Amino acid sequence: MKFKTTIILLIVAGIGAAYIFLYDRKQYRTDVWVQRQQMALPDYKPGQINKIEMKKGNTNIVLESTDNETWRMLEPLQLRADKAEVAEILSQFEFLRKIGIVEKSETTNFSLKEYGLETPAITISLWLKKGSMVGGTSGDVARYTVNIGDKLAAGQDTVYITVGDDKDVSVVDAKFLEKIDKDINDLRSKWAFEFDKHSVERVRLERESNDSVVCSKAEQLWWITQPLSDRADTERINDMLNELKNLKIAKEDFVSDSEEDIINYGLDKPVFTLSIGTANDVQTIHLGHSLDEKIYAKLDGESSIFFVQDMFLRDLDLELNDLRDKQLLRFDAIGTYGIEKIDLKYPDSTLVMEKTVQYDWMIKSPKEILADRDVVREFVEKIKDLQIQQYVDDSGTNFEKYGLAGSPIEVSVFRRIGEGETVKFLIGNADENGGLCYVRRDGEDAVYTVPSENFYDIATEGYLAFRDKLVMEFPKESAQKMVIKRDGKTLICETADDSTMRRPKWNMISPVSMQAELDSINQVVWNLSFLLADKIVALSSENSADYGFDNPLLSASLTYEDAGVAPQGDHVISQKDDLVKPKELKTKTLLIGNKVEPEKDKSNYYAKVDGEGMIFQVGWTDVRDYSIELVTRTLFSFDSANAKSIKIIHPEKELLFQKNEEQMWRMIKPENILLSGNLADRIISSMKLLMGEFIVQYSNENLSKYGFDNPQFNITISFDDGEASLLVGKEAGNDYYVTGSETNFVYLMNKNKIQDLIEASVVREIQ
Numbered sequence: 001m002k003f004k005t006t007i008i009l010l011i012v013a014g015i016g017a018a019y020i021f022l023y024d025r026k027q028y029r030t031d032v033w034v035q036r037q038q039m040a041l042p043d044y045k046p047g048q049i050n051k052i053e054m055k056k057g058n059t060n061i062v063l064e065s066t067d068n069e070t071w072r073m074l075e076p077l078q079l080r081a082d083k084a085e086v087a088e089i090l091s092q093f094e095f096l097r098k099i100g101i102v103e104k105s106e107t108t109n110f111s112l113k114e115y116g117l118e119t120p121a122i123t124i125s126l127w128l129k130k131g132s133m134v135g136g137t138s139g140d141v142a143r144y145t146v147n148i149g150d151k152l153a154a155g156q157d158t159v160y161i162t163v164g165d166d167k168d169v170s171v172v173d174a175k176f177l178e179k180i181d182k183d184i185n186d187l188r189s190k191w192a193f194e195f196d197k198h199s200v201e202r203v204r205l206e207r208e209s210n211d212s213v214v215c216s217k218a219e220q221l222w223w224i225t226q227p228l229s230d231r232a233d234t235e236r237i238n239d240m241l242n243e244l245k246n247l248k249i250a251k252e253d254f255v256s257d258s259e260e261d262i263i264n265y266g267l268d269k270p271v272f273t274l275s276i277g278t279a280n281d282v283q284t285i286h287l288g289h290s291l292d293e294k295i296y297a298k299l300d301g302e303s304s305i306f307f308v309q310d311m312f313l314r315d316l317d318l319e320l321n322d323l324r325d326k327q328l329l330r331f332d333a334i335g336t337y338g339i340e341k342i343d344l345k346y347p348d349s350t351l352v353m354e355k356t357v358q359y360d361w362m363i364k365s366p367k368e369i370l371a372d373r374d375v376v377r378e379f380v381e382k383i384k385d386l387q388i389q390q391y392v393d394d395s396g397t398n399f400e401k402y403g404l405a406g407s408p409i410e411v412s413v414f415r416r417i418g419e420g421e422t423v424k425f426l427i428g429n430a431d432e433n434g435g436l437c438y439v440r441r442d443g444e445d446a447v448y449t450v451p452s453e454n455f456y457d458i459a460t461e462g463y464l465a466f467r468d469k470l471v472m473e474f475p476k477e478s479a480q481k482m483v484i485k486r487d488g489k490t491l492i493c494e495t496a497d498d499s500t501m502r503r504p505k506w507n508m509i510s511p512v513s514m515q516a517e518l519d520s521i522n523q524v525v526w527n528l529s530f531l532l533a534d535k536i537v538a539l540s541s542e543n544s545a546d547y548g549f550d551n552p553l554l555s556a557s558l559t560y561e562d563a564g565v566a567p568q569g570d571h572v573i574s575q576k577d578d579l580v581k582p583k584e585l586k587t588k589t590l591l592i593g594n595k596v597e598p599e600k601d602k603s604n605y606y607a608k609v610d611g612e613g614m615i616f617q618v619g620w621t622d623v624r625d626y627s628i629e630l631v632t633r634t635l636f637s638f639d640s641a642n643a644k645s646i647k648i649i650h651p652e653k654e655l656l657f658q659k660n661e662e663q664m665w666r667m668i669k670p671e672n673i674l675l676s677g678n679l680a681d682r683i684i685s686s687m688k689l690l691m692g693e694f695i696v697q698y699s700n701e702n703l704s705k706y707g708f709d710n711p712q713f714n715i716t717i718s719f720d721d722g723e724a725s726l727l728v729g730k731e732a733g734n735d736y737y738v739t740g741s742e743t744n745f746v747y748l749m750n751k752n753k754i755q756d757l758i759e760a761s762v763v764r765e766i767q
Contacts, residue, residue: 038097038098039094039095039096039097039098040093040096040097040098040146040161040163040170040172041093041094041096041144041146041163044093044094044126044144045094046087046090046091046093046094048128048129048132049090049126049127049128049129050064050065050066050068050127050128050129051063051064051065051125051126051127051143052064052086052089052090052124052125052126052127053123053124053125053127054122054123054124054125054180054182055120055122055123055124056121056122056123056181059076059183059184060075060076061073061075061076061182061184061187062074062075063081063086063187065086069083070083070194071083071086073184073187073188076184077184077188077257077303077304078302078303079184079188079189079302079303079304080188080189080191080194080302081187081188081189082186082187082188082189082190083189085182085186085187086187088179089124089179089180089182090126091179092176092179092180093126093144093146093176096172096173096176097172097173098170098171098172099158099170099171099172099173100170100171101168101169101170101171102115102160102168102169102170102171103168104167104168104169110167112149112162112167112169115149115150115160115169116149116150116160117147117149117150117160117161117162117169120147120148120149120162121148121149121150122147122148122177122180122181123145123146123147123148124145124146124148124180125143125144125145125146126143126144126145126146127142127143128142128143128144144163144164145163145164146161146162146163147161147162147163148160148161148177149161149162149169151174152171157173157174157175158171158172158173158174159171159172159173159174159177185251185254186251188254188304190248190249190250190251191247191248191249192244192247192248192249192285192297192299192306192308193244193245193247193276193283193285194283195244195245195276195278195281195283196278197238197241197242197245199278199279200217200241200276200277200278201216201217201277201278201279202214202215202216202217202275202276202277202282203215203222203237203240203241203274203275203276203277204273204274204275204276204277205272205273205274205316205317205318205323206272206273206274206275207271207272207317208269208270208271208272210319211226211227211320212226212227213226213227213318213320213323214226215232215237215323220234221234222234222237222238224320224323224324227320228320228394228445228446229444230324230325230394230444230446231324231325231330232323232324232325233322233323233324233325233326234325236318236322236323237323240315240316241276243312243315243316244274244276247308247312249306249307249308250307253294253306253307253308254304254305254306255296255305255306255307256304256305257303257304257305258303258305259303261305262298262305265288265289265296265298265305266288266289266296267286267288267296267297267298267305270286270287270288271287271288271313272286272287272313272316272317273285273286273287274316282300283299283300284299284300285297285298285299285300286298286299286300287308287312287313290310291307293309293310294307294308294309294310295307295308295309295310295312295313321391324388324391325388326387326388327385327386327387327388328383328386328387328388328425328439328441328448328450329383329384329386329413329423329425329441330423331384331413331415331422331423333380333381333384335377335380335381336355336361336373336376336377336380338415339355339380339413339414339415339422340354340355340414340415340416340417341353341354341355341413341414341416341417342376342379342380342411342412342413342414343410343411343412343414344409344410344411344412344459344462345409345410345412346407346409346462347406347407349365349366349462349463350365350366351363351365351366351462351463351466352364352365353371353376353466354417360373360376361373361376363463363466363467366463367463369467369468370467370468370470371466371467371468372466372467372468372469375458375465375466375469376466378454379455379458379459379466380413382454382455383411383413383425383455386439386450386451386455387450387451388448388449388450389436389448389449389450389451390436390448390449391446391448392438392447392448392449393446393447394445394446394447395445396445396446398447399428399440399447402428402429402438402447403428403429403438404426404428404438404439404440404447408426408427408428409426409427409459409460410424410425410426410427410442411424411425411426411427411459412424421442423441424441424442425439425440425441425442426439426440426441426442427439427456427459427460428440428447430452430456431449431452434452435451435452435453436449436450436451436452437449437450437452437455437456464536464537464538464539465535465536467536469532469533469534469535469536469616470530470531470532470533471531471532471533471536471607471609471614471616472528472529472530472531472588472590472609473529473530473531474528474529474558474560474562474586474588475529475560475561475562476525476526476529476530476560478560478561478562479495479504479525479529479558479559479560480494480495480559480560480561480585481493481494481495481557481558481559481587482494482506482521482524482525482556482557482558482559482630483555483556483557483559484524484554484555484556484557484626484630485552485554485555486553486554486555486626486627489511489698490510490511491508491510491511491630492508492509492510493506493507493508493509493516493521493630494506494507494509495507505518506518506521506630508630508631511698511699512631512698512699514631515631516630516631517629517630517631517632517633520628520629520630520631521630523625523628524556524625524626524628524630525558527622527625527626528556528558528588528590529558531590531618531622533607533616533617533618534604534616534617534618534619535604535616535617536614536615536616536617537606537615537616537617538614538615539613539614540613540614540615541613541615544593544608544615547593547594547606547608547615548593548594548606549591549593549606549608552591552592552593553592553593553594553605553623554591554592554623554626554627555589555590555591555592555610556589556590556592556626557587557588557589557590557610558587558588558589559585559586559587560585560586560587560588561583561584561585561586562583562584562585562586563583588609588610589609589610589611590607590608590609590610590626591607591608591609591610592605592606592607592618592623592626593605593606593607593608594606596617601620602620603620604617604618604619604620605617605618605619605620605622605623629692629694629695631695633691633692633693633694633695633747634690634691635690635691635692635726635738635740635742635743635747636687636688636690636724636726636740636742637688637742638688638717638719638724638742639719640681640684640685640688642719642720643659643680643684643717643718643719644658644659644718644719644720645657645658645659645717645718646680646683646684646715646716646717646718646761647714647715647716647717647718648683648713648714648715648761649711649713649714649715650712650713650714650758651712653670654669654670655667655669655670655761656668656669657675657680657683665679665680665681679760679761682760683715683757683760683761684717686756686757686760687715687717687724687726687757690726690738690740690749690753690757691749692738692745692747692748692749693735693747693748693749693750694747694748695745695746695747696737696745696746696747696748697745697746698745699744699745700739700744700746703729703739703746706729706730706737706739706746707729707730707737708727708729708737708739711727711728711729712728712729712730712736713726713727713728713754713757713758714726714727714728715757715761723741724740724741724742725740725741726738726739726740726741727739727740728754731751732748734750734751735748735749735750735751736748736749736751736754737749738754
């Protein structure tokens with residue numbers, strides 16, 4: 001070979017060697033590369049390994065991964081491997097540093113036996129994935145083999161190893177032995193199931209004595225497909241999958257891998273079997289005999305027999321009805337938000353309600369009228385939350401028995417007007433025991449019961465329940481006259497014609513003429529001006545006497561000004577007065593009939609607007625408001641500072657107090673002494689504050705029947721310009737009849753108020 005050619009070849013070889021050296025080093029920074037050379041496996045990377053062989057005595061364990069994710073044990077058993085344990089083993093070799101080296105070439109009488117490496121205690125082979133780059137080239141090394149021998153002298157935490165066929169012995173930290181010295185139970189997977197719960201499409205539960213229950217998922221919802229077709233409880237099945245995914249087996253709970261023990265532990269005829277399936281895989285667990293609150297279990301495809309807690313079976317051993325959806329209907333709505341139409345179809349009519357721009361909800365059929373939006377909202381919320389109480393009948397052949405054949409009530413809820421029903425279900429009879437009613441979903445066979453409270457009555461009443469409860473309306477500021485008839489009396493009040501007053505003034509004109517109590521008048525007027533019924537009973541009745549309207553408990557009439565219609569057509573406006581719309585007086589009268597529940601004190605009452613057919617209910621508080629007194633119930637309005645004397649006549653004694661020239665109160669009777677304290681002032685103040693509960697009579701006629709001819713108690717306060725007297729007559733239950741000199745009305749007054757006054761003026765010891 002020519003010298004020139006030889007030089008060229010040497011240069012090329014040098015460049016190649018330099019390239020290999022530099023390529024190898026460029027994978028690490030210079031300082032890192034130097035450190036890597038101190039490692040037992042300087043080129044080792046855990047991510048390049050897909051197979052592990054571990055020999056320890058007569059045991060040979062082989063682990064392999066085919067997808068870079070999962071690991072399986074191939075020998076001595078076919079099992080899923082514990083990914084965390086495998087990852088820990090692989091990580092130990094990446095930074096396994098050589099503390100020292102015993103070189104064969106520099107050691108006299110070198111023998112591997114002296115280091116326990118002639119027959120290593122543990123040999124681990126780490127196989128590289130095909131095509132892995134090691135030492136700068138592809139495929140130079142198929143595997144790393146690490147032989148582990150003896151530890152150094154006692155007390156030193158180091159161990160001898162060799163790598164591959166290298167006879168040089170390295171000394172490494174022995175702590176890594178704790179991480180790699182694993183047995184079968186260490187390396188087998190402790191998770192009973194391994195799956196992505198979102199990918200599970202099928203769940204099957206089998207019992208020794210019952211039919212299998214199969215559930216399948218469609219569009220994120222679970223359905224029972226065997227032994228019947230029904231919606232499943234999606235939340236419960238998801239909880240079940242969570243429990244299965246978190247089912248971990250303790251290392252000590254692996255009891256056997258022998259095929260013969262399947263019979264011994266009752267796994268040949270399991271009491272319970274559960275399978276979960278994805279598109280690519282089915283995982284099944286069998287449960288057998290019980291022992292000390294634990295149950296023997298086994299997975300299909302694996303030899304492992306292990307224990308699970310018996311609570312696991314109690315949680316999963318569910319009956320068919322346990323897995324069915326407990327919610328009758330499922331649709332998205334917050335109140336009625338998102339819903340535009342509701343239909344209720346009855347045997348002889350259809351109730352159609354639609355949400356409109358102008359109104360919240362409008363009844364469109366059978367009569368166009370405003371709907372009660374609160375009732376509509378509460379009804380939608382109620383049916384949305386209906387919980388199935390009983391699974392009554394799945395045969396689909398007994399609908400008539402439950403009132404669900406022929407023409408039951410059909411309820412349809414629409415998200416959009418013009419589109420098909422969002423949900424539709426049928427309502428049958430009420431349960432004989434009360435509290436429940438029968439229902440079924442449209443197009444399905446199953447019959448259920450659901451609570452009927454605040455639902456069944458509204459659905460069956462239909463139009464009456466849903467129509468607007470406004471039964472009387474007028475502009476309260478235009479009220480002119482009020483007539484209340486109750487307890488055999490007729491009270492008439494009218495507005496006073498006084499343009500100087502900012503608030504309208506009302507006067508009572510019958511049975512007495514005096515100024516009315518404005519707050520009391522307003523209370524009645526405002527209540528009647530926008531009267532909402534508690535419940536509509538009927539649109540008409542042939543016999544109103546059934547409700548007490550032939551002899552009403554109370555009637556309240558309001559006369560008000562109603563703006564008329566301005567002149568139209570050819571009428572020429574020529575006068576200023578023509579610019580004002582004509583007004584007419586209208587009168588509306590509310591009639592209160594019988595109690596709805598006579599046995600109750602606080603019962604609703606039947607009511608109707610006179611001249612109209614509709615009968616409805618009003619609350620007892622409304623009736624109480626119409627029964628209030630329309631004139632003041634205060635007996636006295638004197639000036640306390642002007643009082644000169646107090647005379648008290650009581651069956652037990654007679655008292656007389658007078659003010660002297662120094663404006664001090666003295667007792668004159670029964671003895672003449674100067675009063676201490678403020679006794680007299682307290683009597684005057686208590687008397688001035690007296691207020692009757694009711695006005696029994698608006699005159700001072702026939703007072704003897706109330707006991708005023710022989711009063712139980714009499715107080716007279718004298719002034720320079722007159723006097724104010726209080727007479728206390730007979731008892732009337734918890735009240736006394738009383739009258740006062742200022743009004744001469746007869747009142748009912750609570751006994752406690754009178755007793756307080758008697759105690760202050762008579763019984764209290766006078767100091």
